[in-house]
Amino acid sequence: MEEILKVEGLKKTFKLSRKQQKTEKLADRTKVAVNGISFSAYKGEIFGLLGPNGAGKTTTLRIISTLIKPDDGDAFIDGVSVVKNPDKARAKLGFLTSELKLEDFFTPDYLYDYFSSLHGVEKSVAAERKAKLFDRFGITEFAHVKIGDLSTGMKQKISLVISIVHDPDFIIFDEPTNGLDVITAKTVTDFLIELKNLGKTIIISTHIFSLVEKICDRVGVIINGKMVLIGKLKELTELKPLEDVFFDLYLKESGENV
Amino acid sequence: MSDIITIMKKELKRFFSDKRILLSLILPGVLIYVMYSFMGSIFENVFSGNKDYTYIIAEENKPDSFDDVLKRTGIKYEIKKAENEEKAKADIKDGNVDIYIKFDENFDEKTSENAVPSVEVYYDSANVNSQTAYTLIYSALLERSVKVTPVYLVNAGEESYDLATKQELSAMMITMMLPFILMIFLFTGCMAVSTESIAGEKERGTIATLLVTPVKRSHIAIGKILALSITSLVSAVISFIGLIFSLPKLMGGEATGISLSAYGFSTYIGTLGVIIVTVLLFTVILSIVSALSKSIKEASQFAMPVMIVVMAVSVLSMVNQGAANTNWWAYLIPVYNSAQCISGLFSLSFNSLFFVITVISNIVFVGLGVFALAKIFNSEKIMFNK
Structure with a gap:
């Protein structure tokens, strides 16, 4: 199997404000968000990062997507270091977060062209790809409608399309179906499977077990900044459902009963 | 370079295609003219x-x-x-x-x-x-x-005892007021568009999408600042035109002898030059404020103390009856140098050396600001800390 992503010993500690320290109920003003995470993702697979809120999933994905730098460790996308060569690494990845809210003023058509241009996609290639993606997601008839006038589901589809304007081989989705209605969520998950079948490597972070069970090939469980389990979904769920596997681990690692 | 143009075009499209934003750019200049003309006619009625x-x-x-x-x-x-x-x-x-x-x-x-x-x-x-x-x-x-029934007579003849020419009177009155008012309008014009720009991207989460593109951080900063500056400049020029035509009316117009005829074309060209570099400077400052803020609301709150500083520095131009500072080093101080330069231009004592120092020093400050903004874009603590 061709290794597309290699994550080696990522560590990240955040300094907290007094307010954050109080909210997090921590003894000192630092929080270890990621503590030595290592894993790999291979060509044509969907890798799911599973964990509770605040476990370190988003921080891990932000490091891989070059948005933040690790204190230690590195990640390599197709052999390119995100620490030493972030500009080159960015050209190889697509990134989508559920936090993204596109500007109401623009149309899907304009935003697609804008991000295509920033990714350096040739105009004729961009136009052809735009037509395909818009058609695939039913965006075509809304292509010239302002984002502000579209439904939440349509906005999320447009965000998804915009994150892959440059047809990257490696795609990161942070909580891809968060806040979506069931129909849009299905469209998105079906598309992720389609992308996988096209040979793309996808990493998703989520806390939705059913989503992982439906689309992921392999799963990594992050609890308190540590990767406590990595394995093939089929092997992990041979004896019991993923949810039970997760909560057994959670009890063991955090000492908290749910 | 094409990245910068792409970012600029997108920002400009937003500002100039949105009727509400467009109105907020044009309206201040029109309102200044209407308001000051109206106030001037009231004052004239009271005094004359x-x-x-x-x-x-x-x-x-x-x-x-x-x-x-x-x-x-x-x-x-x-x-x-x-x-x-x-x-x-x-x-x-x-x-x-x-x-x-x-x-x-x-x-x-x-x-x-x-x-x-x-x-x-x-x-x-x-x-x-x-x-x-x-x-x-x-x-x-x-x-x-x-x-x-005189005890003694003072200036009792028919001739004019005030030796100031109409031009000098115009210059003094206008230079006392113009730099201060102009600086405020330039700053508020920039504030209307700049505070929202980067803080808005952070609030919507679009900054992450922008930062994962292969575009250099410095190109993002330059593209945004140029677009914001062009937009603010449109607002600034409209405000300046409104101000310059209404100021003599506000100060009593013909009754006080204040007139725009005292100034030539070069005064207005020089002023435009100062306005351009000042708008660039304000845009950079406010973009940094915006980038350091977590939300648009926070950016607006942080911009207020900056505005008070700008007001305090500009008000110094009213000291010494509007006469411009004659120390060259004073023209290295941002904001103060712009106010002093405008004082010099409108007090008919224009000094080309001071003008050049003002323009160059402001461009240097803008360059440093762009560098700082690019650094801020690289700071995960600032860009992603909520």
């Missing part, structure tokens, strides 16, 4: 009298020799005999009469006998027309009084 109004004067025992005194006030008036003091006072309160002048009986005879006759002038200071009539008539009576 309303030219379209006929003031009603009630009098008692007015000697014929005083007709000339009333004519010198320059107002239109109608005189009527007061029936009695009580009725005249009641008429003033009712607004039927603007002013009541009661002369001593046999006023002129008493004057020629070296007696000291009196004049009593009743008015209603709560009524603008009555107050204006009082101000003008009182000073005309006072002037006449001094001439008739």
Whole structure:
């Protein structure tokens, strides 16, 4: 199997404000968000990062997507270091977060062209790809409608399309179906499977077990900044459902009963 | 380079295609003109009298020799005999009469006998027309009084004792006010678009999508600053035009001799140059404020203390009656240098060295600001800390 992503010993500690320290109920003003995470993702697979809120999933994905730098460790996308060569690494990845809210003023058509241009996609290639993606997601008839006038589901589809304007081989989705209605969520998950079948490597972070069970090939469980389990979904769920596997681990690692 | 243009085009499209934003750019300039012109006409009415109004004067025992005194006030008036003091006072309160002048009986005879006759002038200071009539008539009576029974004479001749030319008077009055007002309008114009720009991207989460593109951070900063500057500049130029045409009206116009004819084309070109570098500087400062903020609301709150500093620095231009600073190093201080440069241009004492220092130093500050903004884009703590 061709290794597309290699994550080696990522560590990240955040300094907290007094307010954050109080909210997090921590003894000192630092929080270890990621503590030595290592894993790999291979060509044509969907890798799911599973964990509770605040476990370190988003921080891990932000490091891989070059948005933040690790204190230690590195990640390599197709052999390119995100620490030493972030500009080159960015050209190889697509990134989508559920936090993204596109500007109401623009149309899907304009935003697609804008991000295509920033990714350096040739105009004729961009136009052809735009037509395909818009058609695939039913965006075509809304292509010239302002984002502000579209439904939440349509906005999320447009965000998804915009994150892959440059047809990257490696795609990161942070909580891809968060806040979506069931129909849009299905469209998105079906598309992720389609992308996988096209040979793309996808990493998703989520806390939705059913989503992982439906689309992921392999799963990594992050609890308190540590990767406590990595394995093939089929092997992990041979004896019991993923949810039970997760909560057994959670009890063991955090000492908290749910 | 194409990245910068792409980012610029997108920002400009947003500003110039959105009717609400467009209106917020144009409206201040139009409002300045309308508001200051209106305020100017009110002030002129108060100090010079309303030219379209006929003031009603009630009098008692007015000697014929005083007709000339009333004519010198320059107002239109109608005189009527007061029936009695009580009725005249009641008429003033009712607004039927603007002013009541009661002369001593046999006023002129008493004057020629070296007696000291009196004049009593009743008015209603709560009524603008009555107050204006009082101000003008009182000073005309006072002037006449001094001439008739002088203790000594001061500037009693007919010639003008003020040696200032009309140009100099215009320059002094305009330079006292213009730099301060202009700086405020430039800053608020920039604030309207700049505070939202980066903080808005952070709030919406679009900054992450932008930062994972292969575009250099410095190109993102330059693209945004250029687009914001062009937008703010449109607002600034409209505000400047509105201000420059309304300022003489605000200060009394023809009555005070303040006129724009004192300035040539080069003054306005020089001013435009100062406006451009100042707008660039304000845009950079506010973009940094915006980038350091977590939300648009926070950015607006942080921009307020910056505005107070700009106001405080600009108000220094009013010191020394608007005369520009003559120390070259003063033109290295941002904001102050722009205000001083405009003072110099409009006080007709333009110094090209100071102008060049101002332009170059502001461009250097803008360059440093762009560098700082690119660094901020790289700071995960600032960009992603919630």
